[in-house]
Amino acid sequence: MIATLGEILLRLTPPDNGMIQQMGSYDANFGGSEANVAISLANYKIPTRFISALPDNELGKAAIFELSKYKVDTRHVNIKGNKMGIYFVEKGSSIRGSKVIYDREHSAFARMTLEDIDWDHVFDGINWFHWSGIAPAVSQNCADVTLQAVQRAAAADIPISADLNYRASLWTYGKPSSEVMPELLDHTTLMLGDPKSLEIMTGIKNPFSGDIKEQLDDLPAYYDTVFARFPKLKYIATSLRTIVNDTHHRWMGVIYDGQKLYCSTEYDLYPLVDRVGGGDAFMAGLIYGCVQYDDPQKTIDFATAASGIKHTISGDFNLVSVQDVNDLLARGGAGNISR
Template sequence: MGKIVTFGEIMLRLSTERFLRFSQAKSFNATYGGGEFNVAVSLANFGELSEFVTKLPDNEIGESALMEMRKRNVISKNVLFGKDRLGIYFLETGAGTRSSNVVYDRAHSAMAKIKKGTFNWDEILKDATWFHWSGITPAISNSAAEECLEAVKTAHKLGLTISCDLNYRSKLWKYGKEPHEVMPDLLKYSNVILGDIDTAYFMLGLNKEYPNYQDLKSLPILYDKIVEKCPNLELIATTLRYSVSASHQRIGGVLYDKKNIYDADIKEVTPVVDRVGSGDAFMGGLIYGLLNHIDDKQKAINIAVASCCLKHTIYGDYNLVSVADINKFIEGENTGKVSR
């Protein structure tokens, strides 16, 4: 079984309790999370060999983050330590018609200040079969974007499958470059992309489109414009999210293989316990599905959607479910009855 390597930043997550606003909070729940790490945790829960590559501060908080990786059975042998700090994000959880809100405090973090050449990617990826990155890493700093490009180039050279979750975060692109100036060079090496069509167009510098995801016949035309910009692209997936309220989501998904569209049925998810990390859960499920059901893309997108739906029922960034849980959900055993 080949190793899956993900690259990014693990952060300290500080969230308000009981749906309180920031101004009401007298304490915060402290957990960990981060897009690429969340994917690694999902894959470890599914029984895959997953490794997370990052840089942490050389202090007790950095050591605590490393302990969290080991607790979640994620390989951490290529985690580096240095000066600076661990990135933090504050979460105010919404309810009903009030949306959740995130405030980032990750400037000058150990990952944001990495330099090109920090990691020996030839060594790290020599026994891997899959490399995953997201649009968050190149958003935190120019140097992080440069190191991410080195990783992607090495993975391509070694023949790994490369996946990317576009993960556009407008609050992060603050260092003087726009996504369309950075992302095309990274995306041209990717084989699997997860993201909305309009986000992909924005990052690739294409004119904005307004896709109708219910019109499956029109989607290939729009997806093909992304394929034209990404010569190594084989698959594009999109999470379909229809927010009824912060507490009620309708979740589906589509997958395009340059020939056919595969769509998963829309599922009702209510009440929502924690929406954060649900896109990462979709990505983890998609990677697992593609690795284990290479000839059944419908099965792969069904697993991705099931993973996403189940994550909404779990507090924290991670999708703490098993393959058995996902199979039960797909088979319709999602009534919430007590298992005795």
């Protein structure tokens, strides 16, 4: 069973690629990085547990129902308070970029304390733990809870994955990410992050300028500096996105195991439907590959294909199965009709 720690939020999106300022209504559903990962893995038939907090009201109950619908274990979601985190997604179109606005202060998750988690049992039966840099960015309380979770998982010899997920607009409670993140990353087995985020969050200098895809030969030497700083690392991965415009991206991924750089196929995503959650689908694919395969090439191929499909699906969640991903890989990235 895999556990993820984070916040599931109410997602509000203007329909038909509308702008927030012109809307009188919104499409409402749920999302959030760590919940997205949990649901992706559950769709891959991997037993999954979500560790979080939700308000004691109808919104909290609806979120629990949504997670349970995908067979995610919610027994360690603490029910407290009366506010649910919200975020607004303004989907771009053509040359107009997308926007995200958060309303997460004082949510049930933001106010979660160490006492809200049953530490003696939260990792029972867990053989992988995942967190992202969004969780400790929400509040000092969340940073404390994330650190405790990482330390407990490490003490139990549970492999740990971390998606850096730098969100500048969330780090507002008085500590920079560079003060919080290095200690959290000390026990990481699998890390997902780009050089820019790594420099901001850990101080490891980003030596790249321009398109990293044109400098792939230089990536292993850079990754070696990350391995040296975090010696428990086994893998580091980076997604590589080229933006032609908001509805046309090119997408590929790379993973490094300390010896060799493995690269996926590059996918041409056009027309792109919804990029939000694409990175989480990539993360879930990486975790699935590390758990199921002993082959970094198969892992990066699966993760990139899974994420590519997610870009064609509205909402945060990647609603595909392992078979769907494998079918895409077998087709070499081309679409087809399943009859």
